[in-house]
Amino acid sequence: MTTKEIRSPLPGTFYRRPSPEEPPFIEDGGAVAEGAVVGLVEVMKTFHEVKADAGGTNARYLIENEQPVTAGDVILEVDG
Amino acid sequence: MALSGKTLFIANRGEIAVRVNRAAKSLGMRVVQACSEADRDMLAARLADACVEIGPPQAAKSYLDIERVTTAAKDSGADCVHPGYGFLSENADFAASVEAGGLVFIGPSPETIRRMGDKVEARAAAKAAGVPTAPGSEGRLEDLDAAVAAIEHIGLPVMIKAAAGGGGRGIRVAHTIEDLKRLIPQAQAEAKAAFGDGGLYLEYMVENARHIEVQVLGDGKRAVHVFERDCSLQRRRQKVWEEAPAIGLSDASRQRICAASVAMAEAVGYRGAGTLEYLYDGTRDEFYFLEMNTRIQVEHPVSEMVSGIDLVEAMIRICMGEPLWFDQGDVRLSGHAIEVRVNAEDPANGFMPFPGVVSGLDIPNGQGVRFDTMLYDGYAIPPFYDSLLGKLIVHGDDRADALRRLNAALKATRIGGLKTTLPLYQALLADGDVAAGRTHTQFLEHWLDANPIAAE
Numbered sequence: 044m045t046t047k048e049i050r051s052p053l054p055g056t057f058y059r060r061p062s063p064e065e066p067p068f069i070e071d072g073g074a075v076a077e078g079a080v081v082g083l084v085e086v087m088k089t090f091h092e093v094k095a096d097a098g099g100t101n102a103r104y105l106i107e108n109e110q111p112v113t114a115g116d117v118i119l120e121v122d123g
Numbered sequence: 124m125a126l127s128g129k130t131l132f133i134a135n136r137g138e139i140a141v142r143v144n145r146a147a148k149s150l151g152m153r154v155v156q157a158c159s160e161a162d163r164d165m166l167a168a169r170l171a172d173a174c175v176e177i178g179p180p181q182a183a184k185s186y187l188d189i190e191r192v193t194t195a196a197k198d199s200g201a202d203c204v205h206p207g208y209g210f211l212s213e214n215a216d217f218a219a220s221v222e223a224g225g226l227v228f229i230g231p232s233p234e235t236i237r238r239m240g241d242k243v244e245a246r247a248a249a250k251a252a253g254v255p256t257a258p259g260s261e262g263r264l265e266d267l268d269a270a271v272a273a274i275e276h277i278g279l280p281v282m283i284k285a286a287a288g289g290g291g292r293g294i295r296v297a298h299t300i301e302d303l304k305r306l307i308p309q310a311q312a313e314a315k316a317a318f319g320d321g322g323l324y325l326e327y328m329v330e331n332a333r334h335i336e337v338q339v340l341g342d343g344k345r346a347v348h349v350f351e352r353d354c355s356l357q358r359r360r361q362k363v364w365e366e367a368p369a370i371g372l373s374d375a376s377r378q379r380i381c382a383a384s385v386a387m388a389e390a391v392g393y394r395g396a397g398t399l400e401y402l403y404d405g406t407r408d409e410f411y412f413l414e415m416n417t418r419i420q421v422e423h424p425v426s427e428m429v430s431g432i433d434l435v436e437a438m439i440r441i442c443m444g445e446p447l448w449f450d451q452g453d454v455r456l457s458g459h460a461i462e463v464r465v466n467a468e469d470p471a472n473g474f475m476p477f478p479g480v481v482s483g484l485d486i487p488n489g490q491g492v493r494f495d496t497m498l499y500d501g502y503a504i505p506p507f508y509d510s511l512l513g514k515l516i517v518h519g520d521d522r523a524d525a526l527r528r529l530n531a532a533l534k535a536t537r538i539g540g541l542k543t544t545l546p547l548y549q550a551l552l553a554d555g556d557v558a559a560g561r562t563h564t565q566f567l568e569h570w571l572d573a574n575p576i577a578a579e
Binding site: 053054055056085086087088089109111 | 161179180181467468475476478506507508509510
């Protein structure tokens with residue numbers, strides 16, 4: 044088993060949830076399918092989806108909700 | 124000058140913070156700049172006499188935090204606070220908080236901000252002052268039945284707007300009664316979620332309208348206008364290109380709308396710089412009031428170029444207690460000015476935001492050319508705020524002269540390390556309709572569909 048990293052393609056503010064009232068895109072410890080949306084990055088007041096380029100299990104977010112990210116930061120780790 | 128040695132606190136960032144800094148410095152004032160953790164290196168911070176950090180990069184936790192900004196301003200020993208545009212500039216609670224802290228808010232009273240911020244109240248104030256308004260619902264609509272009944276005297280199509288909204292947010296268009304039945308519940312839910320107020324109103328939609336707005340300055344008693352701007356070139360309801368004066372407007376129509384705007388500013392006891400926005404129906408030569416913005420606007424430089432009046436300096440002097448020192452007859456319109464907004468967006472890729480590190484910067488200058496910007500070589504543009512990098516403004520003897528100067532200035536401008544909207548303006552300058560001034564608020568989006576901007 045290896046650890047796979049899902050990175051932010053853009054700099055900005057990272058969101059784990061589609062909106063403040065909704066649950067996170069990925070539950071802690073849950074499974075992630077390749078291509079699934081795992082978060083949003085707000086850059087210059089526009090929102091962009093971050094998609095998983097690899098699937099896996101036991102997902103862990105490494106970036107807190109509503110925290111700044113730079114392009115290339117690891118947002119989520121999964122076991123695959 | 125009585126303001127010399129006083130301290131002005133800038134509760135904003137980016138190019139407008141630089142603009143306000145220069146106005147305050149020219150008045151001999153000391154400048155304290157608010158900045159988030161992401162803005163320590165911004166140009167306005169470098170130009171200020173002192174900087175105060177007001178929190179993390181996210182605007183909600185820094186520039187939009189009323190208590191934090193007010194406390195920072197008070198602790199800095201400032202005499203007054205300039206809010207710029209956006210952020211807290213039209214927040215009545217912020218203005219009240221600044222005043223409660225014993226500082227002067229560079230803008231109108233909290234009551235005026237609140238009144239003009241409520242679109243239904245603003246419309247009523249406009250009507251009372253004799254300002255022309257579009258046929259629309261009288262007051263707030265609370266349900267669908269009231270909306271359907273209102274259509275009988277308004278006609279179709281109509282815009283559905285949130286009473287608490289503004290800046291084009293949440294506007295829906297109904298062409299039929301069926302549209303209305305479908306859209307009213309959506310609009311109500313969205314307004315409730317976005318503004319905490321589900322109140323709606325309807326307004327007749329003028330097709331192929333131009334956006335014309337009148338600049339006013341008031342001292343709480345007396346007001347003057349500084350003529351009008353035409354801001355019809357918009358993308359997603361954001362202005363991208365502005366001119367003064369409006370193209371092809373007769374002197375009689377100009378006089379009529381400017382005088383009505385002054386009447387409204389005086390009726391509400393307006394203090395500082397403000398703008399009354401209108402839709403203009405060219406075929407009927409009619410104006411319809413949209414809203415009043417109670418702040419300095421992004422596009423204010425075109426009015427400065429054609430009048431010679433420094434609007435930012437004027438609003439500071441007025442709000443610091445100086446009565447208007449000139450009369451309407453002293454405000455003269457000279458030549459034609461055009462502004463284009465330079466954004467960090469890629470026009471060849473759906474206007475995708477494109478933050479980066481600025482390199483190889485060449486800023487145009489010369490007679491009649493002005494570039495208001497926050498850029499400098501080596502500046503890393505933070506991704507947390509809007510994409511406006513600066514504004515290129517030109518002034519000519521007439522519109523044709525201004526267009527020629529714009530063309531030369533665009534060719535002389537280099538901004539490396541980023542994608543910007545400069546290529547959009549090169550392309551628009553080559554268009555016959557733009558050259559002839561045959562534009563309206565829907566023009567640019569259709570034009571972009573037909574004329575995609577090539578990748579550089």
